Amino acid sequence: MIAAPLSVGFLPLIDAAPLIVAHEMGFAAEESLALDLRRAPSWSSVRDMLSFGRVEAAHMLAPVPVAAALGLGGAGTPLSAVSVLGVNGTVIGVSNALAARLRDHGHDFAFNDARAAGEALIAVAVQPLRLGVPFPFSMHAELLYYWLSALGLPAPQSVEIRTVPPSLMADAMQAGEIDAFCVGEPWGSIAVENGVGTLLLPGRAIWRFAPEKVLAVRSNWAEAEPDLLGRLIRTVWRAGRWLAEPGAPTLAAELLSRREYLDLPAEILDRALNGRLVISSHGGERHVPGFVEFHHAAATFPWRSQAEWIGQQLAARTGLDRPTAARAARAVFCSDLYRAALAPTRAALPGASSKIEGALSEETAVVSTSGRLFLGPDSFFDGRIFEPSAQ
Amino acid sequence: MSASLSIVVVEPDRVRASLIVDSLRDAGSYDIHVISEPTGLARKIHALNPDVVLIDVESPSRDTLEELALASGPLDRPVAMFVDRDGEGLTDTAIEAGVSAYVVDGMKPQRVKPIMDAAIARFRMFQRMRTELAETKRALEERKMIDRAKGMLMKARGIDEDEAYALLRKTAMDQGKRVADVAAALVTAAGLLG
Numbered sequence: 001m002i003a004a005p006l007s008v009g010f011l012p013l014i015d016a017a018p019l020i021v022a023h024e025m026g027f028a029a030e031e032s033l034a035l036d037l038r039r040a041p042s043w044s045s046v047r048d049m050l051s052f053g054r055v056e057a058a059h060m061l062a063p064v065p066v067a068a069a070l071g072l073g074g075a076g077t078p079l080s081a082v083s084v085l086g087v088n089g090t091v092i093g094v095s096n097a098l099a100a101r102l103r104d105h106g107h108d109f110a111f112n113d114a115r116a117a118g119e120a121l122i123a124v125a126v127q128p129l130r131l132g133v134p135f136p137f138s139m140h141a142e143l144l145y146y147w148l149s150a151l152g153l154p155a156p157q158s159v160e161i162r163t164v165p166p167s168l169m170a171d172a173m174q175a176g177e178i179d180a181f182c183v184g185e186p187w188g189s190i191a192v193e194n195g196v197g198t199l200l201l202p203g204r205a206i207w208r209f210a211p212e213k214v215l216a217v218r219s220n221w222a223e224a225e226p227d228l229l230g231r232l233i234r235t236v237w238r239a240g241r242w243l244a245e246p247g248a249p250t251l252a253a254e255l256l257s258r259r260e261y262l263d264l265p266a267e268i269l270d271r272a273l274n275g276r277l278v279i280s281s282h283g284g285e286r287h288v289p290g291f292v293e294f295h296h297a298a299a300t301f302p303w304r305s306q307a308e309w310i311g312q313q314l315a316a317r318t319g320l321d322r323p324t325a326a327r328a329a330r331a332v333f334c335s336d337l338y339r340a341a342l343a344p345t346r347a348a349l350p351g352a353s354s355k356i357e358g359a360l361s362e363e364t365a366v367v368s369t370s371g372r373l374f375l376g377p378d379s380f381f382d383g384r385i386f387e388p389s390a391q
Numbered sequence: 392m393s394a395s396l397s398i399v400v401v402e403p404d405r406v407r408a409s410l411i412v413d414s415l416r417d418a419g420s421y422d423i424h425v426i427s428e429p430t431g432l433a434r435k436i437h438a439l440n441p442d443v444v445l446i447d448v449e450s451p452s453r454d455t456l457e458e459l460a461l462a463s464g465p466l467d468r469p470v471a472m473f474v475d476r477d478g479e480g481l482t483d484t485a486i487e488a489g490v491s492a493y494v495v496d497g498m499k500p501q502r503v504k505p506i507m508d509a510a511i512a513r514f515r516m517f518q519r520m521r522t523e524l525a526e527t528k529r530a531l532e533e534r535k536m537i538d539r540a541k542g543m544l545m546k547a548r549g550i551d552e553d554e555a556y557a558l559l560r561k562t563a564m565d566q567g568k569r570v571a572d573v574a575a576a577l578v579t580a581a582g583l584l585g
Contacts, residue, residue, distance in 0.1 A: 044456070134454065
């Protein structure tokens with residue numbers, strides 16, 4: 001069988017790993033796919049490459065296809081998230097000046113307590129706090145708004161948001177344009193490495209199971225090419241499973257460091273993949289198990305409730321009708337297509353397609369199609385839960 | 392309302408920026424500003440309050456413009472990526488040529504078209520120049536590689552330059568390869584053998 005060519009857009013980030021691994025480790029070839037990975041310079045660019053048919057699939061910020069379904073940004077082409085690519089994998093960093101004030105205030109940089117870190121940040125920051133996020137529709141923005149608002153600093157209203165592409169985040173901090181950022185790895189570590197910032201929290205300290213990136217396709221392509229789509233979903237699932245094996249992250253760091261992918265030293269990429277982050281240029285390592293997740297706890301399952309959570313946050317901010325937004329958002333995360341694609345494999349699939357987001361503070365066994373499946377933890381730092389609407 | 396649309400061109404390269412401005416001036420009477428520094432881009436654009444923003448598709452600063460789609464104040468004019476709904480494929484053509492346009496809410500497509508046409512033509516030229524430059528560089532590198540291989544053969548076999556080249560060409564023909572590839576293989580092998 002001749003491998004079918006399939007072009008996929010990606011941004012140079014740690015969580016492009018499943019796509020790069022799928023190509024380099026032969027998982028794509030096993031499904032007779034020849035992936036043509038195309039690196040894009042910005043999120044709007046990768047979205048447009050997908051919308052205008054320059055690529056068939058893309059590594060995408062989870063909120064982008066949801067925003068498109070709500071008529072926010074983009075070219076009006078309906079997009080579908082057919083799999084989650086990675087859960088978490090982001091960091092919040094502060095400028096060195098702000099880090100010094102936090103230390104004077106007595107903050108310990110324990111890197112695991114979102115409440116303590118957030119309260120200290122609000123106490124010492126010169127208002128308005130200038131925050132860098134990679135894209136207006138991103139989990140980075142959502143996590144920052146959720147976190148600060150829950151701690152009494154209504155965001156984005158009371159802060160200044162600057163959109164800065166990931167690879168330019170360290171430069172923006174050096175130029176004094178921003179006081180803090182939330183960005184996907186390795187770009188937080190690059191800021192540390194360049195001596196311009198200190199890491200304050202991993203994104204997962206705010207939401208333990210935030211769907212960070214998805215595998216997005218044009219909805220009409222998904223309908224027209226069910227066979228190719230199924231092969232792509234299975235390929236990415238196998239790459240994610242491989243990434244969860246002991247020892248795989250170190251090898252993955254080497255693959256990702258190549259010039260055509262991230263073009264950065266493997267040692268820096270290894271930090272996120274192995275969950276050992278250096279938080280400041282003085283050293284200081286923090287161990288964060290599960291910093292980024294590609295497989296465990298059904299990480300790549302596109303929960304309709306995750307899409308609805310994103311849709312509700314966007315609707316609340318832009319004044320859209322909430323029930324309509326919830327319906328539109330749910331349809332974007334295609335748990336049905338994901339299920340159909342993985343049915344022939346031994347993947348343990350959850351029995352439901354929606355869950356109460358934030359309800360699990362520990363790993364919990366749930367009903368699945370094949371034996372036992374463990375989900376969670378997926379809690380928010382403030383203990384709130386999000387109950388999706390009845391279908 | 393003023394008939395003259397205001398355009399902001401985001402382009403760090405001075406030469407390219409002035410070429411774009413020239414072609415826009417040829418296309419009509421516009422009020423044109425160039426922003427060459429990506430820092431504070433959203434703020435600068437907000438201050439200029441243009442009708443159209445033109446930016447290289449490849450520019451990472453483009454993401455900053457997406458922020459303008461969410462303009463919140465009552466006097467703000469939300470800006471969105473220009474998408475032609477007439478099925479002319481103008482947006483598609485523009486992206487292929489390497490330029491994207493952001494326009495304010497409510498702008499009539501026919502007012503944007505001449506601007507897009509001019510920008511597309513100009514960006515196509517940039518693409519051609521980039522391809523030509525890459526080709527020239529490659530040809531130069533191949534020429535250097537062939538010269539080195541010839542030098543090695545002349546020294547190793549005591550032959551003159553023409554004979555060395557003839558040998559390279561014959562080997563290439565026998566193996567169905569390009570002369571430059573055979574030369575590169577020879578240079579690499581020689582490097583490995585020390």
